[in-house]
Amino acid sequence: MSTGDQPLGARTALREVNRATVRRTFEIISSGADDRAAEVVTDEYVNHAGAQQPPQCRVPGPAGFAAAIRWINAVFSDLRFDERLLVCDEDHAAFHCVMTGRQTGALGSIPPTGRAVSIVQTHLFRMRGGRIAEHWLMQDDAGLLEQIGVPTEVVSGDGARGSDEAIDRYLRALVAGDPAAAAAVCTDDVVHEVIATPESKIARGRDHLRNFYERHLQEMPIAEFRPLRRWHGEGIAVIDALVHATAVGLAGGDRRVTYRNLCLLELRDRQIARITLWIDPAAIERRIQEQSDALRS
Numbered sequence: 001m002s003t004g005d006q007p008l009g010a011r012t013a014l015r016e017v018n019r020a021t022v023r024r025t026f027e028i029i030s031s032g033a034d035d036r037a038a039e040v041v042t043d044e045y046v047n048h049a050g051a052q053q054p055p056q057c058r059v060p061g062p063a064g065f066a067a068a069i070r071w072i073n074a075v076f077s078d079l080r081f082d083e084r085l086l087v088c089d090e091d092h093a094a095f096h097c098v099m100t101g102r103q104t105g106a107l108g109s110i111p112p113t114g115r116a117v118s119i120v121q122t123h124l125f126r127m128r129g130g131r132i133a134e135h136w137l138m139q140d141d142a143g144l145l146e147q148i149g150v151p152t153e154v155v156s157g158d159g160a161r162g163s164d165e166a167i168d169r170y171l172r173a174l175v176a177g178d179p180a181a182a183a184a185v186c187t188d189d190v191v192h193e194v195i196a197t198p199e200s201k202i203a204r205g206r207d208h209l210r211n212f213y214e215r216h217l218q219e220m221p222i223a224e225f226r227p228l229r230r231w232h233g234e235g236i237a238v239i240d241a242l243v244h245a246t247a248v249g250l251a252g253g254d255r256r257v258t259y260r261n262l263c264l265l266e267l268r269d270r271q272i273a274r275i276t277l278w279i280d281p282a283a284i285e286r287r288i289q290e291q292s293d294a295l296r297s
Helices: 008-031 036-041 048-052 060-077 142-147 164-177 180-185 207-217 282-297
Strands: 043-048 076-088 092-103 116-128 131-139 186-195 202-204 223-232 237-247 253-267 272-281
Touching: 008 036, 008 060, 008 076, 008 092, 008 116, 008 131, 008 164, 036 060, 043 060, 048 131, 060 076, 060 207, 076 116, 076 253, 076 282, 116 223, 164 180, 164 223, 164 237, 164 253, 164 272, 180 186, 180 207, 202 272, 253 282
Parallel strands: 043 131, 186 272
Antiparallel strands: 076 092, 092 116, 116 131, 186 202, 223 237, 237 253, 253 272
């Protein structure tokens, strides 16, 4: 039985298990407890962030995660991850945080500086059986280097920054209610996934993307898409945004709603090749219900 076919109570319980696992993961990292790695990652765990870490951190399973714990604690002392946003469903989690610490160990070729750092990060996880099966990381690398005294010119970020025009056109099209224009800046084989909804399925192609937004923007037209933070990596961008929209129809009652949206965009040849959206439908439903209750009182 897939998680989507499980009873509602079981799915809700699994979300809470995933939420607890993510929080315990960062407690383990902060404390340097590498012997507890197997508590939170699967035997097949893959660390996609390992490309920026020593080779031992790229070993699959708990051994690689334990190596990553030892590595980051060797580089940064007084390590903390202050939670800003945690979104979970049965199969995924997104953890937005601020990592703080002091660079008291070598970071690659950069010797210890003793400087305090405060870095915005977004961790994306694929969950399996209440543990982490895959991990992706986006963080402000330029900000990190600047804080420890390294010229930021060493980080180009050209792969994603050169695609800013495509991203901006995509966002403007959504606010304008123009699904065709949103699809036009994507590749023919664009992959689209919306997480934390009952229809959390992966679909491919511009036609699917256009049809999805035709339905979605009719049901909930967007009045404003306000990016709060934006990060770039090689061929990737993450946007944390506040969305102001109108829930139309009988269920929504044409009520204004505001919700957080975390958007992961993968880019290829200055076009959007994959869109992964994390939204919180429960927050939208609560907002509609609160307004309904206020009108009845």
